[in-house]
Structures are given as structure tokens and as C-alpha cells.
Amino acid sequence: KHWPSKHVRDGATKQRQMWCRCARRASLGRWAKSAVRLGWRRSVARSTMEGDPRGYADKPMVGVGVVIMRPTGQREPNVEFCLTQRGHEPAKGKWSFPGGRLRLGETLLQCAAREAMEETALDIAGTSQVQPMPFTAVDSIHKDREGKIVYHYTIVEVAAVLPGSCVAMAGSDADDVTWKTFAQMQMMKEEMAEQEAHLKVAQNALDCVLKLNPEIFQS
Numbered sequence: 001k002h003w004p005s006k007h008v009r010d011g012a013t014k015q016r017q018m019w020c021r022c023a024r025r026a027s028l029g030r031w032a033k034s035a036v037r038l039g040w041r042r043s044v045a046r047s048t049m050e051g052d053p054r055g056y057a058d059k060p061m062v063g064v065g066v067v068i069m070r071p072t073g074q075r076e077p078n079v080e081f082c083l084t085q086r087g088h089e090p091a092k093g094k095w096s097f098p099g100g101r102l103r104l105g106e107t108l109l110q111c112a113a114r115e116a117m118e119e120t121a122l123d124i125a126g127t128s129q130v131q132p133m134p135f136t137a138v139d140s141i142h143k144d145r146e147g148k149i150v151y152h153y154t155i156v157e158v159a160a161v162l163p164g165s166c167v168a169m170a171g172s173d174a175d176d177v178t179w180k181t182f183a184q185m186q187m188m189k190e191e192m193a194e195q196e197a198h199l200k201v202a203q204n205a206l207d208c209v210l211k212l213n214p215e216i217f218q219s
Helices: 006-049 108-120 182-186 195-212
Strands: 061-071 079-086 099-101 133-143 149-161 174-180
Touching: 061 108, 061 195, 079 108, 079 182, 099 108, 108 149, 108 174, 133 195, 149 195, 174 182, 182 195
Parallel strands: 061 149
Antiparallel strands: 061 079, 061 099, 079 174, 133 149
């Protein structure tokens, strides 16, 4: 047998090594680009959800909203509503009715009482002038810029009426708390989360309570 000279063998070896290096670089380049894209998408998802495991859920969740009303002591307007400034997503920084996610084994009224206490320090279970009652349900669906659903809640609204002397204080999940009349909420288009939906819910809650006790807000 006639073997190639050492010079030829060394040249072939170097050529194979060069091909291997080029192949690895090309493969790593493709992998790196994919990793960058994947990492960017994950970082965007993380920043969007603010660490919230509820973001981009694969099924709807049940939430409970609490419409807490109290008399103003005036002839007009004679009722105001409790609003909390959200401390977390969705709608972080926006004003809305207190509320949160229904826990396993928890009734709607138990959830409403817990959320009201946690966010506003108001005891709707012990001081409400009417029995707290569910009165409607609404959809709350939030999508990202690509049209993907980030949050999907079905929210059951519960109405409660507290004495005019009650004092609310911001608690967990709430940066601030305030009382607003219906007319004042109408002026909060930019500050409120889904203002139109909140106004409809507020009017619905007021109508339901007045049917039970037409004089409840009279001074």
C-alpha cells in the first residue's frame, strides 16, 4: 500500500479541523440566535407578568369584586363607592373596586369579606347594613400586543352597604383607597381600570340595594 506523505496527511487533517470549526461556529451561531430570541421572549413575558404566575394562564379564573357603598350624609349625592388603587397587575396603578381571586373551598361571600378586609380594612361581614349579596357577573380579559390572552377572569360582583362613619385604609394589593361618588367616577376615565364597566357595575349595585331598602341612603 502507498500511504500519502506526512505533508499531505497533515494538510487533510487541518482541512477537516477547519471544516469542524466552521460547522461548530455555524451551529453555535444558530443556537445563539435562537437562545437570544427565546431569552428575549421569556424576559418580556416575565416583565409583563411582574412575576405573577396567573399571567398567560391556560384557563379562565374566578374572581370576586366588592362594591362597597356608604351614605354621604348629604341630600345629593347621597352615596359614594369605595375604590382601591391596584398595587399589582392586571391594571397596576389604576383605580377599581376591591376584590381578588376566589380560593379553593371558599364561598363568594367569604371571598368578598376577606378581600375587603385585606385591601380596605372594612368589615363587610359584620357591619354591612344589608346582607352582602352577589348581584351580577362580568368578564375581564386582558391581551398583550400580540393578541395573546394574559389574564382572563370571570368576576362575580358582591354589593355591601356600610355606615357613613366607616374608615377605609389601604392594605395588601392596594396602594391607596378612596371614596368617590358616581359623578366623580365618571370623571376618572384615565385613572380607572375599565371605567365604563365599573360604572355599569356601580349603577347595578345601587339599583339592587335600593330595591331592598329605598331609604337606606337618605340622611
